[in-house]
Amino acid sequence: MDAIDPVVGFFGLGLVAGMLRSDLKLSSGLYDTLTIYLLIAIGLKGGFELASRDVTALMLPTIVIVAASAVTPMVAYQVLLRLGRLPHPDAASISAHYGSVSVVTFAVGASYLGRQGLDYDGYMSVFLVFLEFPALTGR
DSSP: OOOOOHHHHHHHHHHHHHHTTOOOOOOHHHHHHHHHHHHHHHHHHHHHHHHTSOGGGGHHHHHHHHHHHHHHHHHHHHHHHHTSOOOHHHHHHHHHHHTOOOHHHHHHHHHHHHHTTOOOOTTHHHHHHHHHHHHHHOO
């Protein structure tokens, strides 16, 4: 029997802790360290994979991804504001969540695919960054 992948194990631990409404927390220093490690690991993997690819072939998917990441929260905001009749701050907050991606969920998914022996393009982590681009540049 294979050991559980640490990424999947911690994801499961977090899921169970949330379901039990536990106040399980990591110290802020450990949390920051793990966050930086995860972002660097994903960035390096994507960067190395991207360096071995023809960047021009990725231009169209990149444009589509950036457009989708910009349009999704704008559409969600209008729908929540008009159809949902939510106050502006609530509509903005919820639409920002719809426009955001989860690095942790991406890492768990990538780990799962790797453990299953399913190949995926390593440059997908670059697309992860592009999906966050509007959130990083928005005000």
